Amino acid sequence: MRLLLALPLLVLASCGEAPKPLTEEQSAALKPADARLAALYEGSCKSCHTVADSLAPLAGDRTRWDPRWDQGEDALLAATIQGKGGMPAGGQCFECTPDDYKALIRFMAGREEAK
Ligand code: HEC
Numbered sequence: 001m002r003l004l005l006a007l008p009l010l011v012l013a014s015c016g017e018a019p020k021p022l023t024e025e026q027s028a029a030l031k032p033a034d035a036r037l038a039a040l041y042e043g044s045c046k047s048c049h050t051v052a053d054s055l056a057p058l059a060g061d062r063t064r065w066d067p068r069w070d071q072g073e074d075a076l077l078a079a080t081i082q083g084k085g086g087m088p089a090g091g092q093c094f095e096c097t098p099d100d101y102k103a104l105i106r107f108m109a110g111r112e113e114a115k
Contacts, residue, residue: 019062019110024050027058032107040100041107044093048086049108055086057108065109076105 028050031038048054057064068076080101083089090096096104106112 019066021063022058022061024052024058027060030060030107032103033112034103037100037103037107040093040096041104044096045091045104045108047092059108060110062110065111069109069111073102073105076109077101080105 028046031046032041046059048056049059052058057068077098080087080091081089081098083091091101091104093100093104
């Protein structure tokens with residue numbers, strides 16, 4: 001009986017239907033698949049967006065990103081370029097193009113599949 005109850009939970013967790021908070025370690029283990037983006041990410045966004053004390057939403061943590069994602073990609077891009085709260089303008093990435101920012105935001109928000 002216990003096994004029968006546990007199975008649907010496992011299925012739910014594995015397809016990510018119900019977002020769960022990530023630990024800093026789980027967040028830090030993620031990186032963009034694209035090598036260039038991964039290098040940009042590791043040189044900038046990652047230093048805050050995997051550290052809870054920075055107050056930045058942890059990369060890959062949909063529980064923290066979904067409410068922000070609801071503002072729309074344009075608003076998130078504008079906030080990154082202008083800076084917001086503890087985030088300096090441009091998120092400390094001096095080589096990032098607007099398309100890089102969009103891809104990095106999608107990656108951190110757990111929306112890489114979104115267009
Ligand atoms: C120095 C630390 C720092 C760095 C580096 C940094 N961020 Fe942030 N970021 C933050 C903090 C803190 C917030 C939360 C700001 C708030 O809502 O008050 C944030 C929030 C965001 C948001 C959500 C904005 C919103 O309107 O909800 C996006 C998008 C974002 N960062 C993208 C990036 C990207 C992309 C990079 C790398 C190019 C990056 N950040 C680098 C600290 C940082």
